[in-house]
Amino acid sequence: MAFSLDLTADSTRNALRPGMAQEKASLIGLTRAEMAEALVNAGIVPERQAKMRVQQLWHWLYVRGVSDFAHMFNISKDLRAALAEHFSISRPEIVEEQISNDGTRKWLFRFPPRGAGRPVEIETVYIPEEGRGTLCISSQVGCTLTCSFCHTGTQKLVRNLTAEEILTQLLSARDRLGDFPDRDTPAGAIVPSEGRKVSNIVMMGMGEPLYNFEAVKKALLIASDGDGLALSKRRITLSTSGVVPEIYRTGEEIxxxxxxxxxxxxxxxxDLLVPINKKFPLKELMKACREYPGLSNARRITFEYVMLKEVNDSLDDAKALVKLLKGIPAKINLIPFNPWPGSNYQCSDWEQIEKFADYINAAGYASPIRTPRGRDILAACGQLKSESERLKKSERLALEAMMIAGHGEA
Incomplete structure (x- = not known):
């Protein structure tokens, strides 16, 4: 049975009331050069020591995973106090944690106001699998793309997330999973069985990451830094709906x-399913894929294909897909449509999905059928939406009725 934990403390609710600006700059999400500059400009560290201090901070933030300067034990007490006075390394507020009956976890994070703005909320999903654990990270609050089958697309864009806000989703998830080495398991952490940890991340949560390129780039380069979080770039996937100019930059710069x-x-x-196609049609998109830097059989592009009953699931569609991707080292993820209240689509019948997959496989492409995960907590692909857009009780009941009736069953 799925269940939810409300993790919002009263003191935190009061501290994050609307209109209250964040007072301290965060060190999380800064490059090494930016961090050194911030320390020197604050008068905390002389320039000759900046590189050494950054190295220490980098280790504490991204290897040990501390969120309190007081825990940086190889730094003097006076320097720790000065750092705490000028900077923050805190995590976002976890408003709610939902745990699916299949082990998927979904966190609702609330970030403090930026400037004159208001607090914002996003969702992040952890999917445990045998031998790996994947974290699905958001890049924006809401989305501009209005893909017709996607629940997230019904929430208007509020703003881009900063590099700090992108990274702290990863740091917070590792906190909750007890996934930082060389330190005690954090109080209240949910430690997964059989050593499940965050081994992979995908920029596939709320938002279009390539419409927030600079912040996403900075966050992913920090996540893949060998002296910190040290995730292999082959275990980091960026998913885009097709922002063609930034696809080239993704390969070259990230x-x-x-x-x-x-x-x-x-x-x-x-054009109907993914409206950005009107701006960057398939011919341009496929050209960008064929020219993606580093593309090879060992570094294939994954093509996500949601299976919509009597819309895109015929054998003719499968043949057209093989023809479209000809010459591109590719894997095709077939995604059973995940229902949400108000959607106008149904999931393809399982037999039809298997026929579609068989044709793709016979043509030489790996075409795994993605097992729906976290549907019962609206954590599956295309179902994310922040707390400000939380479903009404009647909508939840409607969704449950749809599931019981077999719509979208896989």
Whole structure:
């Protein structure tokens, strides 16, 4: 049975009341050069010591995972006090933690106001699997793309997330999972069985990451830094709906694995399902994929294809998909449509999905059918939406009725 934990303390609620600005700059999300500059400009560290102090801080933040300067024990007490006076390394507020009956976890994070703005909320999902654990990270509050099958797309864009806010989703998840080495398990952490940890991350949560390129780039380069979080770039995947100019930059400047939210094999249908296609049609998108830096059989592009009943799931669609991707080292993830209240689509029948997959496999492409995870807590692909857009009780009941009736069953 799925369950939820309300983790919001009264004191935190009061501290984050609307209109209250964040007072201290965060060191999380800064490059080494930016961190050194911040320390020197604050008058805390002389320039000759900046590189050494940054190295110490980097280790505490990203290897040990501390969120309190007081725990940085190889730094003098006076320096720790000065750091705490000028800077923050805190995590976002965890408003709610939901745990699916399949082990998937979804966190609702609340970030403090930026400038004259208000607190904002986003969702992050952890998917435990045998031998790996994948964290699905958000890049924006809301989304501008309005993909017709996606629940997140019904929430208007509020703002981009900062590099700090992107990274602290990862840090917070590792806190909750007891996933930082060389320190005691944090109080209240949920330690997964059989050593499940965050081994992979995907920029596939709320928002279009390539419409927030600079912050996403900075966060992913820090996440893959060998002296910190040290995630291999081959274990980091960035998913885009097709922002073609930034696809080239992703390969050249970030170098992570690429996933394309495709879902259709012709422009007319893709214009409907993924409206950004009107700006960057399939011909341009496929060209960018073929020219993606580092592309090889060992570094394939993943194409995400949501299975919509009597929309894009015919054998002719499968043939067209093979033709479209010809010459591109690729894997095709077939995603059973995840229902949400108000959606106008149904999931393809399981037999039809298998026929579709068989044809793709016979053509030489790996085409795994993604097992739906976290549907009961609206954590599955295309279902994320922040607390400010929380479902009404009637909508939740409608969703449950849909599931019981078999719509979207896999």
């Amino acid at each position: 170098g992570v694995m690429l996933a394309i939210s495709l879902h259709a094999t012709n422009d007319d249908l893709r």
